[in-house]
Amino acid sequence: MLEGFFSDERAPDPALNEVRDEILRLDPDGSRWAAVIRHTYDMIYNGQETGRYRWDQLMKTEKTHFGTLFEINAQREFGFDGGDETDYRIAGHQVDAKWSQSMGGWMLPPEVFDELALVATGDDAQSRWSLGLIRATAGVRRVGHNRDKKSQLNELGRQRVEWIWRDAELRPNxxxxxxxxxxxxxxxxxxxxxxxxxxxxxxxxxxxxxxxxxxxxxxxxxxxxxxxxxxxxxxxxxxxxxxxxxxxxxxxxxxxxxxxxxxxxxxxxxxxxxxxxxxxxxxxxxxxxxxxxxxxxxxxxxx
Missing domain, CATH: 1.10.10.10 (Winged helix-like DNA-binding domain superfamily/Winged helix DNA-binding domain)
Known part of the structure; x- marks a missing residue:
């Protein structure tokens, strides 16, 4: 089936709703997630040792590592249980954490296919961040894959992200x-x-x-x-x-x-x-x- 030829009818997803509700129970105003993202930026810059303070000063490998640090820092902050093949288990459901510095750029590995993805992005220069949920079904993924069999959300998938916080305020740098x-x-x-x-x-x-x-x-x-x-x-x-x-x-x-x-x-x-x-x-x-x-x-x- 070609990308974009999917029904726009949104099927109920009780698990997604339960995960969203648990995230909001733990952090009603988003301040803890904002602190996780602020801390992750500051960790990756490592300014005290390097004098760096902005994204374009980082090496490619460091930019790639940001997502791993974000995942680890969130687990430390909220104490999520580990998933079977995903990063977390939240409210009893498998959830994989995905970070992209650009909106919609999340890379979805095979282990998250049909599971819930917790997608996040941020812009330190604009002091903004976003975090949402989507189930990574075939209908919301691109048809093509890269060599690691990872995929991205298609246009419908980007539209269907259920944002818990969108363009929320990040403590300024x-x-x-x-x-x-x-x-x-x-x-x-x-x-x-x-x-x-x-x-x-x-x-x-x-x-x-x-x-x-x-x-x-x-x-x-x-x-x-x-x-x-x-x-x-x-x-x-x-x-x-x-x-x-x-x-x-x-x-x-x-x-x-x-x-x-x-x-x-x-x-x-x-x-x-x-x-x-x-x-x-x-x-x-x-x-x-x-x-x-x-x-x-x-x-x-x-x-």
Whole structure:
């Protein structure tokens, strides 16, 4: 039968519904799956050792390995049982995890034919990810196979993916949010301490994950490069900057109207004295605007 000549009638699939319901029971808002994907990107970049932060810097073998890491990290996060020939058993049903960096590019091996496939994709530059389910029947697979007898979804199959999350928000990679020439300038210094200072200047008002700090500093004690006593907080304080952490300064982030960092994130902001604003020390402060001149050192905040 030629590809595309399949009935568009969708047969009921109770097993798919049960797997979907179990996934949603374990993670109602998708935050745990989003964390798995964020962690997998950061693992494959290995920024602290390599200084890499984007997909096109990876070798072909590393890109291929992403799917394996995604499968392993998801199993660790959710504790799925192993399947007989598939990756998992979820709600008692065989499920195989498939990742593709491009939408619809999932490669389906013979062991997943007629079984449920958990298909996922993401775009780190756009801070988006998607995850859905489909039963890999003959009607939704391409007729042709590659040398490993793997197939892909045909057009009907791509339409029939039941998305649990589609284009959901991924925690941003700040090094992909900044202009490339700015990031190149950040890395264009021999010392990790100065690279870290440049990061927090450039990313003012943006969430900066610990992994970004490690990638820029390229040092084992990367988080020390943020603190006072020689870190970015000390270096940028005379310029009017404070660096808020999700561990201690979430309320300050709310008061200043900047993104609220999680426990493993920071946000830097430049502040200036103000008659009305956030009370820090003996005076009030507000977030600086482009037209505001510098010159007043920022107060020291709790670490």
């Amino acid at each position: 700040v090094l992909l949010q900044l202009p490339r020439h700015v990031v190149d300038h950040i890395f264009d210094h021999r010392h990790g301490t100065e690279r870290t200072n440049r990061l927090f200047r450039a990313a003012e008002g943006m969430l900066v994950h610990r992994n970004a700090v490690a990638t820029v500093s390229r040092q084992l004690d990367a988080q020390k490069r943020v603190r006072y006593n020689g870190g970015a907080r000390s270096a940028l304080q005379p310029e009017g900057y404070i660096i808020l952490s999700g561990m201690y300064h979430r309320e300050l982030a709310v008061e200043f109207g900047v993104p609220v960092p999680n426990a493993d994130e920071y946000v830097s902001l430049r502040i200036v004295p103000s008659d009305r604003g956030v009370r820090l020390g003996v005076r009030s402060w507000r977030r600086a605007q482009l037209a505001d001149a510098g010159g007043t050192p920022a107060p020291k905040i709790r670490e």
